[in-house]
Amino acid sequence: MICIRSAALLGSAPDLASCPPSELPEFAFIGRSNVGKSSLVNMLTRVQGLARVSDTPGKTRLINFFVVNESWSLVDLPGYGYAKVGRKDRAQFSSFVADYLQNRPNLRGTFVLIDSRLTPQKIDLDFLDWMVHCGVPFILIFTKTDKLSRAAAQANIDAFLLRLQEISQEAPPVLTSSSKLSHGRLEILGLIEATLAEASEEESIA
Ligand SMILES: Nc1nc2c(ncn2[C@@H]2O[C@H](COP(=O)(O)OP(=O)(O)O)[C@@H](O)[C@H]2O)c(=O)[nH]1
Ligand SMILES: [Mg+2]
Numbered sequence: 001m002i003c004i005r006s007a008a009l010l011g012s013a014p015d016l017a018s019c020p021p022s023e024l025p026e027f028a029f030i031g032r033s034n035v036g037k038s039s040l041v042n043m044l045t046r047v048q049g050l051a052r053v054s055d056t057p058g059k060t061r062l063i064n065f066f067v068v069n070e071s072w073s074l075v076d077l078p079g080y081g082y083a084k085v086g087r088k089d090r091a092q093f094s095s096f097v098a099d100y101l102q103n104r105p106n107l108r109g110t111f112v113l114i115d116s117r118l119t120p121q122k123i124d125l126d127f128l129d130w131m132v133h134c135g136v137p138f139i140l141i142f143t144k145t146d147k148l149s150r151a152a153a154q155a156n157i158d159a160f161l162l163r164l165q166e167i168s169q170e171a172p173p174v175l176t177s178s179s180k181l182s183h184g185r186l187e188i189l190g191l192i193e194a195t196l197a198e199a200s201e202e203e204s205i206a
Contacts, residue, residue, distance in 0.1 A: 001186065002192065006069055007047045007069075028077055041074050072108075112127070132168045
């Protein structure tokens with residue numbers, strides 16, 4: 001199991017060209033504003049306040065990079081689809097997130113966060129449609145499971161996965177999380193660890 005020995009903010013970038021050097025394997029978190037991306041980064045690293053958690057949606061417009069154990073990175077991407085940022089802004093940040101997701105050479109995994117309290121939302125399905133269309137693989141994390149019963153969350157997850165079948169023939173890995181209760185931490189870190197192990201195996205074969 002991954003043991004987090006250190007976690008620190010490496011930097012923030014407004015566009016792909018300004019991103020820090022792409023030497024370390026990277027794992028990105030994306031989802032609509034307020035879904036719990038920053039809270040999840042803090043929960044995984046166990047460093048409160050590492051990523052800025054906000055009750056005001058639409059605050060993070062930058063891509064934030066956090067280095068873990070000085071060997072890989074977590075990336076907190078700006079949320080998509082917050083209406084109040086206005087049309088122009090929205091187009092701008094979605095294009096730089098799109099650029100990052102399609103063109104970052106060291107991106108090893110993209111976690112798409114979905115609020116487990118909601119029935120399937122068009123905005124999330126539209127985003128995943130774009131991901132599938134571009135061939136960017138993803139892992140789903142249904143967040144905030146502490147806020148509803150297990151059965152209610154599962155019903156929303158099942159409904160979402162059913163809708164996803166209209167978009168993608170392949171079923172993605174699906175995880176659940178509660179940053180409040182630290183649920184899902186081992187599963188998410190386990191997936192990251194497995195991906196890192198795969199990469200180093202490939203390296204030793206090459
Ligand atoms: N109860 C509960 N609240 C959460 C959870 N994750 C995030 N929140 C709250 O949801 C709000 C938005 O969280 P944040 O991490 O800033 O979302 P982001 O915009 O996706 O980065 C904050 O008020 C958090 O405290 C969770 O797992 N459980
Ligand atoms: Mg955030």
